[in-house]
Amino acid sequence: MSFVHRGYMPLDYQPVVYPGSVLRFRGPAVDLSRPYILCLGGAETFGRFIHAPYAEEMSRQLGQQVVNMGVIGAGMDVMMNDGAIQRAMRGASAVVLQVTGAQNMTNRFYSVHPRRNDRFLKASSILSTIYRDVDFTEFHFTRHLLTHLKSRSRDRFAILREELQVAWRARMAKFLSESSVPVHLLWLSNRLPGEDRAQRGLGMEPLFLTQAMLDDVAHLARSVTVAVRPPAASRNPTRGMFFAAREEAAARVLPGPEVHRDAARALATHLSADGAMKNPAQANRRGA
Numbered sequence: 001m002s003f004v005h006r007g008y009m010p011l012d013y014q015p016v017v018y019p020g021s022v023l024r025f026r027g028p029a030v031d032l033s034r035p036y037i038l039c040l041g042g043a044e045t046f047g048r049f050i051h052a053p054y055a056e057e058m059s060r061q062l063g064q065q066v067v068n069m070g071v072i073g074a075g076m077d078v079m080m081n082d083g084a085i086q087r088a089m090r091g092a093s094a095v096v097l098q099v100t101g102a103q104n105m106t107n108r109f110y111s112v113h114p115r116r117n118d119r120f121l122k123a124s125s126i127l128s129t130i131y132r133d134v135d136f137t138e139f140h141f142t143r144h145l146l147t148h149l150k151s152r153s154r155d156r157f158a159i160l161r162e163e164l165q166v167a168w169r170a171r172m173a174k175f176l177s178e179s180s181v182p183v184h185l186l187w188l189s190n191r192l193p194g195e196d197r198a199q200r201g202l203g204m205e206p207l208f209l210t211q212a213m214l215d216d217v218a219h220l221a222r223s224v225t226v227a228v229r230p231p232a233a234s235r236n237p238t239r240g241m242f243f244a245a246r247e248e249a250a251a252r253v254l255p256g257p258e259v260h261r262d263a264a265r266a267l268a269t270h271l272s273a274d275g276a277m278k279n280p281a282q283a284n285r286r287g288a
Contacts, residue, residue, distance in 0.1 A: 010242035011051060018069075020083030023115060026053070026068045036065035037271065038088050040079050041098025042205075044188045045070025049241040049251045050260055054188070054227075055096075057264030062271060067092070073118030075104030076171040081114060094222070094274065095183045096267055097175070099214065101207035102168035103142045109163055112142060120145045130156050147202055164208055169216055176220035184270055185221040187214065188255055188263055190229040190237075205253070223270040227263035229255055 014027030026046050030036055039045050039055040045068065047053025059066035069085050071078055079085055079097075089095055104117035109127040113119035123136040131149060139145040150157040176183055187193055191204045194211040202208075218224050229237065233256060238248065240257040 010244065011049065013046075018084040018088065020087050021085065023071060023078075023082060023084065025084075026055075026070060030065050030067045032067070032088060032091055034065060035093055036067050036088075036091070037062070037094050037096065038067045038069060038092035039096045039098070040074075040085065040089075041070045041096075041186070041188070042074040042100045042104075043070070043072045044205075044255055045096075045098045045186075046072055047260070048072065048254060049238075049243045049247070050254075050257055051240075051242060052257070052260070054186075054260040054263040054267065057261055058096075058268050058271075061264060061268040070098070071115075071117075073104060073116050075100055075112065075117035076168070076175060077105050077112060077117050078115055080171070080175055090180060092181050094271055095179065095181055096186055097183050097221075098186045098188050099206050099209065101205050102164040102209060103146055103202075103207045105164070105167055105171060107163055107167040109160055110142075110145070118142055127160070130159065143202065143207075146207075150202065161208055165210075165213060168209070169213060172217045173220060176217060182222040182274060183220075184223045184225065184267060184274075185214075185218065186263060186267065187224070187226040187228070188259065189227075190253065190255055190259075192228055193226065222274060225263060225266045225270065227255070227259050227266060229259050233258060 015024035016027040016029040017024055018032070037058070045053065045055065047055070047068070047070065053068065055066045055068040067088055069088060104112055106112050108124060110123050111121045113121055118141055120139050120142050128136065131152065134149065134152065136145070139148070149160060189205055193209065193214045196203065196210070214224065233239065237256060238251045241251050243251040
């Protein structure tokens with residue numbers, strides 16, 4: 001990701017590349033020939049601005065290797081198609097999948113970059129027909145695009161939002177049902193699944209996801225963990241985070257260290273109860 005190349009940074013993410021991918025994941029590198037748990041997700045899993053993201057905290061608590069393959073701007077597309085991620089999934093004893101929003105996926109209305117899923121590539125003929133008054137060449141990121149489309153027409157945007165939600169359900173169900181290892185879902189956010197604060201703008205990440213949507217796919221996962229920012233932390237949302245001055249706005253919308261620690265504790269409990277198996281074949285025999 002580009003932000004790891006900008007000279008001095010408050011944090012050293014120790015970027016690492018694994019065979020089968022051009023993506024730079026958060027380091028340090030993990031020996032994939034030894035047993036490990038795999039963490040997938042977006043900026044939250046990567047641990048942007050966080051010294052010790054939940055994957056690292058979980059590794060300490062379990063005493064086991066944990067591979068952090070969080071990708072900034074990730075949607076389900078990169079997690080289902082990246083070569084290194086798919087290879088790591090096949091060798092993991094368990095997978096923690098952070099629930100990401102519905103906006104960063106190719107769908108019937110628009111396509112996204114295959115690796116940087118937050119990058120908007122092209123509108124489909126369907127979307128161009130619905131929004132004849134929009135010049136789609138002006139947009140490069142999905143959130144910018146969707147914010148503009150919502151401002152043009154809430155009625156038309158409702159059609160788009162519903163399509164994204166349908167696509168998310170289908171993509172998540174496919175990922176979970178086809179996984180050869182147990183998958184533990186993680187809702188890591190500044191809002192609860194049942195909260196909807198999108199009266200202005202698009203709302204909080206994960207975008208467009210509801211409690212009902214999470215419930216629809218929960219039965220396909222081994223467990224579901226919900227970790228959100230406690231109300232008291234809202235007074236100082238960036239406490240314990242490390243960022244450059246111009247990045248404060250980006251840091252404020254991400255969960256802080258306390259939420260990561262809560263997530264790690266809950267996940268460690270689920271994985272321990274599940275055996276946190278070091279042998280993937282043994283984990284598979286247990287079933288979902």
